[in-house]
Amino acid sequence: xxxxxxxxxxxxxxxxxxxxxxxxxxxxxxxxxxxxxxxxxxxxxxxxxxxxxxxxxxxxxxxxxxxxxxxxxxxxxxxxxxxxxxxxxxxxxxxxxxxxxxxxxxxxxxxxxxxxxxxxxxxxxxxxxxxxxxxxxxxxxxxxxxxxxxxxxxxxxxxxxxxxxxxxxxxxxxxxxxxxxxxxxxxxxxxxxxxxxxxxxxxxxxxxxxxxxxxxxxxxxxxxxxxxxxxxxxxxxxxxxxxxxxxxxxxxxxxxxxxxxxxxxxxxxxxxxxxxxxxxxxxxxxxxxxxxxxxxxxxxxxxxxxxxxxxxxxxxxxxxxxxxxxxxxxxxxxxxxxxxxxxxxxxxxxxxxxxxxxxxxxxxxxxxxxxxxxxxxxxxxxxxxxxxxxxxxxxx
Amino acid sequence: xxxxxxxxxxxxxxxxxxxxxxxxxxxxxxxxxxxxxxxxxxxxxxxxxxxxxxxxxxxxxxxxxxxxxxxxxxxxxxxxxxxxxxxxxxxxxxxxxxxxxxxxxxxxxxxxxxxxxxxxxxxxxxxxxxxxxxxxxxxxxxxxxxxxxxxxxxxxxxxxxxxxxxxxxxxxxxxxxxxxxxxxxxxxxxxxxxxxxxxxxxxxxxxxxxxxxxxxxxxxxxxxxxxxxxxxxxxxxxxxxxxxxxxxxxxxxxxxxxxxxxxxxxxxx
Numbered sequence: 001x002x003x004x005x006x007x008x009x010x011x012x013x014x015x016x017x018x019x020x021x022x023x024x025x026x027x028x029x030x031x032x033x034x035x036x037x038x039x040x041x042x043x044x045x046x047x048x049x050x051x052x053x054x055x056x057x058x059x060x061x062x063x064x065x066x067x068x069x070x071x072x073x074x075x076x077x078x079x080x081x082x083x084x085x086x087x088x089x090x091x092x093x094x095x096x097x098x099x100x101x102x103x104x105x106x107x108x109x110x111x112x113x114x115x116x117x118x119x120x121x122x123x124x125x126x127x128x129x130x131x132x133x134x135x136x137x138x139x140x141x142x143x144x145x146x147x148x149x150x151x152x153x154x155x156x157x158x159x160x161x162x163x164x165x166x167x168x169x170x171x172x173x174x175x176x177x178x179x180x181x182x183x184x185x186x187x188x189x190x191x192x193x194x195x196x197x198x199x200x201x202x203x204x205x206x207x208x209x210x211x212x213x214x215x216x217x218x219x220x221x222x223x224x225x226x227x228x229x230x231x232x233x234x235x236x237x238x239x240x241x242x243x244x245x246x247x248x249x250x251x252x253x254x255x256x257x258x259x260x261x262x263x264x265x266x267x268x269x270x271x272x273x274x275x276x277x278x279x280x281x282x283x284x285x286x287x288x289x290x291x292x293x294x295x296x297x298x299x300x301x302x303x304x305x306x307x308x309x310x311x312x313x314x315x316x317x318x319x320x321x322x323x324x325x326x327x328x329x330x331x332x333x334x335x336x337x338x339x340x341x342x343x344x345x346x347x348x349x350x351x352x353x354x355x356x357x358x359x360x361x362x363x364x365x366x367x368x369x370x371x372x373x374x375x376x377x378x379x380x381x382x383x384x385x386x387x388x389x390x391x392x393x394x395x396x
Numbered sequence: 397x398x399x400x401x402x403x404x405x406x407x408x409x410x411x412x413x414x415x416x417x418x419x420x421x422x423x424x425x426x427x428x429x430x431x432x433x434x435x436x437x438x439x440x441x442x443x444x445x446x447x448x449x450x451x452x453x454x455x456x457x458x459x460x461x462x463x464x465x466x467x468x469x470x471x472x473x474x475x476x477x478x479x480x481x482x483x484x485x486x487x488x489x490x491x492x493x494x495x496x497x498x499x500x501x502x503x504x505x506x507x508x509x510x511x512x513x514x515x516x517x518x519x520x521x522x523x524x525x526x527x528x529x530x531x532x533x534x535x536x537x538x539x540x541x542x543x544x545x546x547x548x549x550x551x552x553x554x555x556x557x558x559x560x561x562x563x564x565x566x567x568x569x570x571x572x573x574x575x576x577x578x579x580x581x582x583x584x585x586x587x588x589x590x591x592x593x594x595x596x597x598x599x600x601x602x603x604x605x606x607x608x609x610x611x612x613x614x615x616x617x618x619x620x621x622x623x624x625x626x627x628x629x630x631x632x633x634x635x636x637x638x639x640x641x642x643x644x645x646x647x648x649x650x651x652x653x654x655x656x657x658x659x660x661x662x663x664x665x
């Protein structure tokens with residue numbers, strides 16, 4: 001089996017930052033001492049333990065500041081997926097007596113969809129609120145689905161696939177009026193939009209360390225003061241009893257540094273990424289016939305360009321791009337483990353055959369202007385070649 | 397080993413990058429086999445030219461993933477020159493084996509290539525030629541493909557909330573996902589018109605080739621209207637307003653849901 005294809009000519013162009021991000025070298029530097037120099041367990045009462053406690057709480061402070069939260073509102077977990085589990089399962093377990101109905105959106109991350117299915121199996125009622133053709137949740141449709149048994153709504157801040165940003169402030173406002181708690185999976189928007197819980201008052205929010213160029217294996221659940229959740233992982237009572245296990249100090253120190261850097265650099269970085277995105281979108285739509293942009297034309301993440309090309313299939317596109325040293329992503333079923341096309345694209349009203357032809361580029365911190373050129377030089381030929389093979393494409 | 401869908405053998409990648417025998421064939425000595433469905437992400441057409449009960453020449457066209465392309469290409473190489481009886485015995489295992497194996501999840505692609513070849517041979521033996529295939533399907537032309545006489549489930553419930561039975565001011569539908577059901581030429585004209593007002597218009601027809609003159613057909617195809625052939629509208633659903641429809645795919649004999657905001661079924665008043 002061939003594991004890595006090297007184009008052998010030009011260095012690789014990585015345009016799949018939504019899948020995984022490299023850790024910023026400045027972050028790695030800060031993490032190193034916590035593997036063997038400051039290695040204590042914050043729960044211990046000796047000197048090494050005290051040192052670790054100070055670091056842990058300083059880091060918590062920095063991460064809280066990054067989203068405008070209070071230190072006590074930050075719970076460390078092992079990943080954003082775990083944060084999603086803790087938020088939905090932990091909250092509904094705690095509020096069982098109050099109601100048994102929750103709402104999620106059709107375009108939420110797959111982890112939210114699968115957690116919701118699990119809750120359904122365990123007796124909860126789940127409603128999925130549809131979106132418009134651009135992937136946006138309508139407030140009217142959301143409101144129509146709230147009933148007296150509704151205890152929680154979980155709406156992703158932005159789509160990790162098509163990049164559409166939800167009207168989160170309005171959603172938070174509506175749910176507050178209705179007395180329904182709001183969880184948001186903010187991972188896709190992290191480091192791309194200024195997220196501040198004072199501006200968008202959510203009750204629960206999932207974050208990931210890697211999505212701001214910190215190490216993997218660390219997530220955060222923001223739990224607003226007064227929001228009760230039941231723990232899922234029981235043990236020594238760390239994280240105010242909500243998430244036991246010895247704290248992953250190197251990763252926490254890394255995420256704190258990553259948050260600090262992101263706090264300083266977000267405005268310049270995102271405006272730079274937005275110029276790449278806009279140039280790519282314009283270039284692709286102009287140079288490739290029968291190509292379309294998926295997601296919202298303006299309310300979209302600054303780093304996301306998501307296309308679909310008629311009569312060709314996404315995995316074939318990815319393979320061909322891979323041969324040219326370009327890494328991208330697709331919502332095609334042929335590249336997924338389940339052989340089902342992206343639920344997000346289907347929710348936007350696309351037919352299966354259209355969802356198969358999708359291609360996603362996501363920019364990040366280490367991209368250059370010339371990376372856009374590489375795609376624009378390469379992609380039109382690839383699309384044309386695959387269309388020549390395709391019985392679906394009507395030759396002009 | 398848990399292989400990723402894109403971890404292909406060198407040989408598979410070679411056939412994907414440099415597919416052999418791409419194209420179509422024409423002539424009295426040519427038959428074609430077609431399998432798959434774009435809905436599932438794979439569609440294959442294999443053409444064979446037959447002389448003295450042997451495959452003299454072969455060509456293919458494929459819409460699909462890397463292994464769909466590679467298996468089509470491989471099978472054309474495998475069977476070129478074979479007698480029809482020999483070619484009928486080529487299995488999906490032979491195709492996958494010739495490519496040095498495929499990821500398990502991709503085995504169905506090699507199945508398709510063998511099926512398309514076998515279909516071509518069967519068509520040859522039954523005297524069915526490529527041109528017959530396009531006309532073999534029943535069309536609704538001349539049968540008065542008017543509105544379904546029975547109202548569709550949900551049609552009356554959503555009157556005024558997304559269902560339209562007569563022409564409307566197109567600007568009402570700006571930014572909506574509109575499904576126009578084929579009730580004849582007027583509905584096709586309306587679909588083309590609506591496409592100027594909203595980015596998403598789907599024209600759904602039970603037919604394989606909807607009844608309309610060549611100019612309108614050309615206009616429809618040139619526009620961004622998405623045409624959904626061989627499909628029936630089963631149900632309109634939503635929470636107080638139209639949110640999705642249930643579509644029945646006549647060709648594949650299966651049902652699926654499609655998210656839309658409006659449904660237009662022009663009915664004679």
